[in-house]
Amino acid sequence: xxxxxxxxxxxxxxxxxxxxxxxxxxxxxxxxxxxxxxxxxxxxxxxxxxxxxxxxxxxxxxxxxxxxxxxxxxxxxxxxxxxxxxxxxxxxxxxxxxxxxxxxxxxxxxxxxxxxxxxxxxxxxxxx
Numbered sequence: 043x044x045x046x047x048x049x050x051x052x053x054x055x056x057x058x059x060x061x062x063x064x065x066x067x068x069x070x071x072x073x074x075x076x077x078x079x080x081x082x083x084x085x086x087x088x089x090x091x092x093x094x095x096x097x098x099x100x101x102x103x104x105x106x107x108x109x110x111x112x113x114x115x116x117x118x119x120x121x122x123x124x125x126x127x128x129x130x131x132x133x134x135x136x137x138x139x140x141x142x143x144x145x146x147x148x149x150x151x152x153x154x155x156x157x158x159x160x161x162x163x164x165x166x167x168x169x170x
Contacts, residue, residue: 043067052103054079059154062104071108071166075082075121077158084158090159091134097162099137110168112138117165120148124159131160 048063053076056062065071078086078093079100087096102112120131128148135143144164156162 048104050103050107052081052107052170054081054082054084062096063108063167065108069168071105071110071114071168073101073104073115073120073166075161076104077155077161079156079158086156086158087089088131090124093159094127098134098158101161101162101164102138105166107167108166110166113140114166114168115144115164116167118144118146119163120146120147121155121161122148122149122159122163123151125150132137134156 044067046065047061048065048071050062053062056074060074063071063073076097079095080087080096081100082105097166098112101115105111105114122128122131125148129147
């Protein structure tokens with residue numbers, strides 16, 4: 043198995059023992075979870091709407107660094123500390139993804155790193 047670590051300054055640096063993404067066999071990319079951290083300041087952006095936008099911008103930057111785009115996402119996982127934000131996430135997601143949409147899960151969680159309100163990770167298949 044050929045494994046390539048993906049890194050970009052366009053997304054926050056890892057805040058733990060993980061890589062921003064890992065590409066396997068040249069086509070499958072596993073995106074690590076992204077929260078609403080601004081990559082330049084490494085500070086959390088304010089509010090749920092700004093955090094959701096930042097999460098998708100961070101995922102986009104990592105996907106592009108891997109040689110793909112958000113259009114290549116085949117599976118997306120979204121974690122929310124308040125499920126009442128589900129509709130907002132759907133609205134904002136439509137600004138970053140087009141049909142056919144990726145498979146997706148959205149789950150409520152008690153807490154996220156850095157007290158984030160939302161986190162998302164995903165899987166890309168490049169050249170599929």
